[in-house]
Amino acid sequence: MQNILSVQELSASYSKTGSPDFSPILHNVSIQVHKGELTCLCGLNGSGKSTLLSILAGLAKAPLHFSAKAGPKIGNSPIYQMKRKECASLISYMVQTEEPAWDFSVKQTIAMGLYASKGQMPLLDPNRQIRLNQEISKQSEDEQRIKEIMELLGISNLSKRSVFSLSGGEMQKIRIARSLIQSSQFLILDEPCANLDFCYEEELLQILRSYAENKNIGILITIHNINVAARFAHKLCLLPKQKSVILGTVKECFTKENLSATFNKSMEVWSHPVWNCPQV
Numbered sequence: 001m002q003n004i005l006s007v008q009e010l011s012a013s014y015s016k017t018g019s020p021d022f023s024p025i026l027h028n029v030s031i032q033v034h035k036g037e038l039t040c041l042c043g044l045n046g047s048g049k050s051t052l053l054s055i056l057a058g059l060a061k062a063p064l065h066f067s068a069k070a071g072p073k074i075g076n077s078p079i080y081q082m083k084r085k086e087c088a089s090l091i092s093y094m095v096q097t098e099e100p101a102w103d104f105s106v107k108q109t110i111a112m113g114l115y116a117s118k119g120q121m122p123l124l125d126p127n128r129q130i131r132l133n134q135e136i137s138k139q140s141e142d143e144q145r146i147k148e149i150m151e152l153l154g155i156s157n158l159s160k161r162s163v164f165s166l167s168g169g170e171m172q173k174i175r176i177a178r179s180l181i182q183s184s185q186f187l188i189l190d191e192p193c194a195n196l197d198f199c200y201e202e203e204l205l206q207i208l209r210s211y212a213e214n215k216n217i218g219i220l221i222t223i224h225n226i227n228v229a230a231r232f233a234h235k236l237c238l239l240p241k242q243k244s245v246i247l248g249t250v251k252e253c254f255t256k257e258n259l260s261a262t263f264n265k266s267m268e269v270w271s272h273p274v275w276n277c278p279q280v
Helices: 049-056 084-090 108-117 128-155 168-180 198-215 226-232 257-265
Strands: 006-013 022-034 038-042 064-067 071-074 091-094 186-189 218-222 235-238 247-248
Touching: 006 049, 006 218, 022 049, 022 064, 022 218, 038 049, 038 198, 038 226, 049 091, 049 218, 084 091, 084 108, 084 235, 091 168, 108 128, 108 168, 108 186, 128 168, 128 198, 168 186, 168 198, 168 218, 198 218, 198 226, 235 257, 247 257
Parallel strands: 038 218, 038 235, 091 186, 186 218
Antiparallel strands: 006 022, 006 064, 006 071, 235 247
């Protein structure tokens, strides 16, 4: 069973232009993302969060160099030995920033997430009509999936809008929808709450938590609001700069000592009287 996305004792560095020297970014990082769980990755800017996500997604390339004792892999399958389409069918990855290049509609943009799972178009052969009927059925299923995802994220009203007409927060929701519709076993989102309204940030975390549980997929996100992460995450992963990660349940990770070490600042932890979870 491929239930875990993991890497063990990962270290990574960037090569400096015109120099044989390397700039370290990750040190001895071990992490596991389980299906059915939302894991929130937190740390200071420059601690290597995005670098870690790109390695787990199988997209790391020069000038980044990394080594690991085991992994990254899904179950026992090494990610970097997979073909890109196979990897895309298992891992959906949303980068931190993106600018649309083409004037597609919102619906068309979300539909692009179906590419990894779509089969070939019908062929001109004796079975052409059967293939056409199958394709029509598949298109109907895709339409329904797109509709469900848009309703889930509250963006149905944007369906026909051009992506060039969207605000930063609206575009962020479209990118999240495109990742969700890919229907991969693991979903990796780099700062999905960026540009979102204050109230929608909490709503999105609740959506992602429920989606992980109901669809039995593993979700890993980076997030700066550690208080929101403490409310909705199944697991936390704290990433101090160039130090080993702190991974575990919210209760295990959310201590004064762990948070102070991660953010290089003295912090006090208290329990929220309504949410019954730790806060800073």
